[in-house]
Amino acid sequence: MAKLAINGGPRTIDRQIGKSWPIHGETERANLLEVLESGHWWRGGEAEASMVARFEQGFAAFQDAKYGVAITNGTQAIECALKAIGVKPGDEVICPAATFVATATACILVNAIPIVVDIDPANYQISPAAIEAAITERTVGIIPVHYGGYPVDMASIREIASRHGLWIIEDAAHAHGSTWNGQGCGSLSDIGCFSLQMGKTLTAGEGGVCLTNDEALAEKLFSFHHIGRFAGRPFYEHHIVASNLRMTEWQAAVALGGLERLEEQAETRNRNTLYFEKGLREIEGVSPIERDDWVTRWNFYFYHFKFHSEQFGGISRQRFAEALGAEGLGIGSGHLHPIQKNPLFTERNWGPACFGDNEPPDYLSIQTPECDRIAAEEGCSLTHRLFLGGTEDMDLMLEAIAKVRENVAELG
Template sequence: MTDQGTENLNLPHWPQFDDKERAGVLRALEQGQWWRITGSEVDAFEEEFGEYHGASHTLAVTNGTHALELALEVLGVGPGTEVIVPAFTFISSSQAAQRLGAVAVPVDVEPETYCIDVVAAEAAVTDRTRAIMPVHMAGHLADMDALSKLSTATGVPLVQDAAHAHGARWKGKRVGELGSIAAFSFQNGKLMTAGEGGAVLFPDAALYEQAFLRHSCGRPREDRSYLHRTSGSNFRLNEFSAAVLRAQLSRLDAQIDTREQRWPLLAGLLAEIPGVTPQGRDARVDRNPYYMAMFRIPGLREQERNQLVDELVARGVPAFAAFRAIYRCDAFWERAAPMETIDDIARRCPNTEEIFRDSIWLHHRTLLGTEEQMHRVAEILAEVVARR
């Protein structure tokens, strides 16, 4: 099966599914209990996903944005508080804090990995900071050694935005073994998907129990008397999505293996194209699932980059423009905005200013292709860049 726009390359489709998903949906249907409180699929998925990531406590939720919001809420994020986020990320990273009434404080990212600059994060810590949110950009883990030291020194907890990082490892440790909360997304384009969905990994039982209450309208699991013990919302995942995610998880490892094999080849080919710089990799990341195959063309203006992306798409390459700097999105300024101007933040974030304008990413299904297809993708990019 191929997407309509990729016939000439015949790249693998996404999402991928087979009889495992079909059997899971039927299993969820026939159990006769389609609600997570009375069904078994969500419970089973939480156990399996948590075990895969080395987490002691896992909570499945409606989507990745809600996963971040819930993680921040149990840490006391709310009006009058601040959350440090990378300036180069998807807008959910900041919106999760802002919807709780907190101020999202953008800081710059590293020019090679596009992950949060720990020195910049340290400079942004105040007595109002309640969380630091590293985003594992494109599956590449942020510097968890330096971030853990910063968290210990300041007393500010980390919330890993791991929406891109299913199955990633840092120096042999899985995401759930890094000692901090981590939030995942299962949106349609993610490394495993049920269309929508999310999960939060917790390092201890107390945070998990509070999160469970808040994700279920403040109601305990065994409650029959509507004893809502805390404020919350309905972030419960449904049984059908959980059944699909169990099947998706079963093939994740093999897909990561393939992408880990293909990226060095594709990155090497891209690096040979004049002006193209692939995303770097910290040697301490010993497993990168590559949610995106990212690269930059330094000096390219934003409109030129966008036109180049359009040309790649027209040639059958699943290419996308990079995320906008969050402070250059109107949505960022609608709620709990910092007491700075766009120009103020831009001056603090020179790497972000360049990366969001000149970087391109290819969907991870590209890296599920053959070695021959990696060569063809690089050839097409070289042709398009040469015309520019």
């Protein structure tokens, strides 16, 4: 008789695990109604009175930053940061292969050239050694991504940046509530950029935020998101060529509700994953990412663990995913597929971008062997909402994985 659900056996998980996503409550309802009835549906000139300003201040404080500028979305947050930091055509910016493509396309959208480098196989984050090896005289900055919400090795990256005179913009799109040595991700460098798209652990459906501790950068970010205006100057006085990247009051009304729950949710995820990791270590053929000392809280967008085919009866990760899916636990592979393999890079589809006297590299020749291998064979991801329940949910998830391992012969 088959034991595995994929072969007709009983399913391990036949109820919802964690919570459904997105979550909303009374604060969102009240805030949305307040905006509706106020007749003030944009941040406008009265910046201090707006929901957007309240959200900027609240979120910046939550992530340990001094200043926040709310933006339309996470992609444009990175574009805005690149403009504020003064990137010029043909400047080279180093980013990881394992990320969502927007980390790199935001560079191209401001005529900079993303140089894609490999990840560290231990924690799946951008490799400091690979950053160092990719630096040329055209390099101006680094965009480390707290990939999956796991805080990057910021000490090494800061050291490299300061030795080469480079700026750092953190892509913290996955890292709301994550902390590096006790300090909020996104507040650890020149500028931190967040996404509030619906899947993220803090969401307004769409949205973004730039954080900084630098007053001059905060003024530039504000101006670049507000058609070149400067706070405190006449409303129709425009100082720089800039777009309208303002967040709406509706988005901020919703984001403020999520912000109230973020601390508790981050603690729940953290507690559950620590428990889950213990269980994973007991199952042959899978292992957690072993947390580096600097990881004081990992509030992930997706949680990665490792699958080792050779210790798992030789089956592929794909087969493991199918069997686990049949048991009721869906796994993915996050954003591990190396971004430079997208047609936009391999076919050089930059659109109207122009790079001055520099040209993007031949992305087909950029080698990221660790990212390639992990994307193809090893990396497994679980969505953050699964970790918002109790330990009994963790037990069920572990039970499903252990069952597939124990009966792997059925998959031969």
